[in-house]
Amino acid sequence: MSTAQAHILLVDDDTDLLRLVTMRLTAAGHAVQAVASAEAALAHLAVKLPSLLITDVRLPGMDGLALFDEVRAHHPSLPVILLTAHGSIPDAVDATTRGAHAYLTKPFDGKELLAKVQQALRVNAPGPAPFDGDGAWRREIISRSPRMAQLLAEARLVAATDASVLISGESGTGKELLARAIHQASPRAAKPFVAVNCAAIPEALLESELFGHVKGAFTGAQGHRQGLIPAAHGGTVFLDEIGDMPLALQVKLLRVLQERVVRPVGSNEAVAVDVRVLSATHRDLELAMADGQFRPDLYYRLNVVKLMLPPLAERxxxxxxxxxxxxxxxxxxxxxxxxxxxxxxxxxxxxxxxxxxxxxxxxxxxxxxxxxxxxxxxxxxxxxxxxxxxxxVLNYQHAKQRFERDYLNQLLKLTSGQVAEAARLADRNRTEFYRLMQKHGLDPQLFRDQGDPLADASDSGDRKPSAESGT
Missing domain, CATH: 1.10.8.60 (Helicase, Ruva Protein; domain 3)
Structure with missing residues (x-):
């Protein structure tokens, strides 16, 4: 990662050394503030926090170790490099055990100094300048990487519109946090934000949860219930893991997006809704469309703008x-x-x-x-x-998907691809069993040929999953 243009606070009472080190650091592309005392350094720290503090141990007045203790108490993530003469090496070594990043013994080599600086900045790289005022709309998103800054700039732009946004990215990258940030930056911020995890709600209940139901709509429906989409009226509904929504329900969701009305389960009357739809998935929806598991018309309705969250390893x-x-x-x-x-x-x-x-x-x-x-x-x-x-890392839904797929695989192996027999052993009807096979990309013919589809299947439910602060 780049460490250019880092702000370094340099403290030493030796004016010649200050000049020399400042020249070296400036030539390496860093911005340097040089001061001659710990007291002056504390004054600068109160105004602006640097990316790195380099201080001599022996200073007039407050010494460098006392300065280090002050920094550690009030700015524990700020890396500190100590400059020490031979007589104060034990003190510097003790400071490194208490959190100083490193120490250099005078006289030190310029290349060694730059190497230590690069190493220290690698764990505290300077971030981009603020691009969005006070940033209150994205306060839950902790980031200073240029890639995230670009993504957040795009999110801020699209937030001002009512366009549907599809947020993609691995599990654990913060898709729900980004959706909340878009809502907070939008004209709908004062209205509800309702998040729905389509993978976490049982298929039999998902329609009722989304659209609501009337009394007597099904066994156990003892009263009227407002759905999550109508509950977001005037605001934003976030459909997480949209790629796991059953096909039958995809049709009904598409109707909601097209007609802006919701029909509760068991009701003959439609209810008008005004919601903005944000959705997210860790799956490859284009692959799901090719496999017949996701409707293209719904995909294009949801994917007016696509935002891709990078994995943590890329930021x-x-x-x-x-x-x-x-x-x-x-x-x-x-x-x-x-x-x-x-x-x-x-x-x-x-x-x-x-x-x-x-x-x-x-x-x-x-x-x-x-x-x-x-x-x-x-x-x-x-x-x-x-x-x-x-x-x-393996959340409940991914664990369930992996178990289900392995279970089907074993049943089909056991029955040599005889679906009727496999369904009987699983205590499921053949129609449901065929649907489960389609969901996991399992072809019974391959089992009759003694193939092992598990090795080559590409269903996203068996990709290495991950988890999130946010979603």
């Missing part, structure tokens, strides 16, 4: 920021005195692969927070959390 500038934000929130919730991460622990977080995206990061941070016994989370604790089985 590594945000990892340290998110980790520190999560840690602050979780430390308060669990009443733990932890303040931040040791530099090598933060480096481990930034370089981890994160298949589960922000939700996996949140779970890792929660684990280390709960087990923390010191103000700084050490590397060993982060490594243990990263190596732990990531069961949280």
């Amino acid at each position: 590594r500038e945000d990892i340290a920021l998110l980790a520190q934000h999560f840690l602050g929130t979780l430390a308060a919730r669990h009443r733990k005195p932890v303040k931040g991460f040791a530099p090598d622990a933060l480096e481990a977080l930034v370089t981890a692969p994160w298949p589960g995206n922000a939700r996996q990061l949140y779970n890792v941070v929660e684990q280390v927070c709960v087990l923390a016994t010191a103000p700084l989370v050490p590397l060993a604790q982060v490594q243990r959390a990263l190596q732990a089985p990531a069961s949280e």
